């Protein structure tokens with residue numbers, strides 16, 4: 001077991017109005033009794049909610065954005081910069097989520113620019129990679145993930161400023177997950193790539209994401225190269241998200 005501190009991150013996606021968000025956070029904080037000592041918890045709500053949960057309302061959890069623009073400011077209607085997220089109290093930002101890659105046609109090069117923008121602004125980038133079902137069926141899952149890493153990881157890649165999230169596209173929001181062996185193999189491959197690239201593979205946190213639920217969290221989080229989870233649907237239910245946090249090793 002390494003000394004990598006696990007992280008459970010919640011991706012709320014495009015969900016949450018002010019009142020329900022505040023209630024969810026209060027419920028979660030009551031269940032956890034504040035920020036847990038055994039892992040980092042980072043909540044990534046829609047950007048509109050970041051100020052709604054300002055100050056004490058943040059309950060000691062970490063906060064993150066779901067995307068950022070590569071530029072610090074300028075004529076980019078509807079976009080949000082990494083600096084703005086930082087200004088709104090974020091320490092992290094998700095980049096390259098498969099829904100962004102699919103819905104907005106984001107390329108690896110654009111994702112890299114976003115990850116570098118995150119670093120410029122002092123945020124930790126949570127860089128998402130993962131294969132489609134067809135790519136896995138074709139036996140190319142590892143090849144796809146390695147190509148995405150090579151194309152979208154920031155040039156100054158370091159454990160302090162980047163976290164990798166392995167999220168098989170076909171497992172997101174579907175209730176399906178890879179086998180434990182498949183998750184372990186992919187995380188091992190990602191760590192090997194990180195080590196080849198930086199010489200610091202053992203220092204990086206690699207999260208698994210894709211239909212993590214209370215009933216599968218413990219076995220996934222116990223895998224040697226899994227350092228936490230990026231959780232979508234289950235992060236919107238305080239009881240489920242708390243159960244996943246509680247299943248994290250070290251509790």
Ligand code: PEP
Pocket residue numbers: 011167171172173174209210211212230231232233234
């Ligand atoms: C996600 O969107 O990052 C995710 C992992 O979603 P879910 O947990 O709902 O599969």
